[in-house]
Amino acid sequence: MSAVSIRVTVNGTPFEREVEPRTHLADFLRHDLGLTGTHLGCEHGVCGACSVLVDGRAVRGCLMLAVQADGAEVTTVEGLAQVEQLNPLQEAFREFHALQCGFCTPGMLTTLMQLLEEHPEPSEEMLREELSGNLCRCTGYAGIIRAAMKAAPLLKAQRENAA
């Protein structure tokens, strides 16, 4: 049951840590790295609150072991904004009241980062289907969908500027 040494880049910063194999990625981010933006709801894959990006793909942080992220690049909600500057999706969430308690929000944002990158012109229907994997018990999703629709072209422009 020995600890394993891993190297992982989180939001651009490399880390080297010893982890117990049973520690899942979300607990590792929260407890070992102090990145408490990633939330845990159910810890068995159902709620989506723990969603983070691993090498650009959205994953359930509670269903991936931290040891499995060895060598990977992880992006959490803390990595989406620049200092003093929210990203366009976060701005749109604020504008459209896409959060109330905020518990689901980090998972919504990270999931939408992959979705909107792959679907720069999303339909509302597609977004509603895809976001069925992220439970929100406050907003009724209407604001989240509006925010995503608004942010999609802005994120695209941002990616094109960066390229």
Add this chain to the structure above:
Amino acid sequence: MKAARFDYHRPATRAEALDMLQTLEGAKLLAGGQSLVAMLNMRYAFVDHLIDINRVEGLAGIALGDTIRIGAMTRQRDILESPALKARLPIVAAALNFVGHLHTRNRGTIGGSLGHMDPAAELFGIATLLDATIHVESRRGPRDVAIADYPQGYMTPGLDPDEMIVGVTLAPPAAGHGWSFLEFAQRHGDFAVVAVGTTLAFDSAGKVADARIVLCGMGIAPLRLAEAEALLVGTTAEPEAIAAAAEIAGRQEAMSDALASETYRRHLAGVLTRRALTEARARASHGKVQ
């Protein structure tokens, strides 16, 4: 909701993985983790050793020929997004759209889905519909398992403890076949209460030459409807033939559980089969002949 302790192993080759599987006591393979890690977290499952095959070389990929071979560690997402597969065998992507969510498909694999063997798993249904051969390896050598011989009981695959699935071969119907995959679930992305997959291939005279129907969620394993398939062959799959096939679907044995009663499952099986066959007929290139 924390897993009990275990040791973690990360083999780089098949040979290493198979050695570990044979020698370590209380070991399990870790593929996408989308079922196994959830079960470990909930302590429904306990392991002493977890053998992570995510970095084993040569277990992922899709090879298209007369048959289609998919490596065990091919992610559900990569299967869903393969343009070549979508062109040759569109029903696979249609079924995968019902499997979990973006996150679970990003990690989840076809081998893991077959290893887990949830009775309602769409990929298990697809394997049954497409007469899959499951390729298995152990230190004792390779072995092929026909999908019909694979289920040994509720969530119990016909594998020995030292065996690993390395790939699956699907036998697609002739080009131009019609297809449909429909399911009823409580929410999008949930396991199906009942799902139906069907393919219909027509001959040049506009008659059904090859009909396949599978029901998922009725019992411990997906169910092929041989009687309904035989009934459709030689017909034009006209509404009366479809109704007769749907009637057969609606009188199969079904389980009752917290999600739905046996009666309701039967009802769903009949309705979904009728709709799926109708859709498959409309999609087939010869289905509109006459």
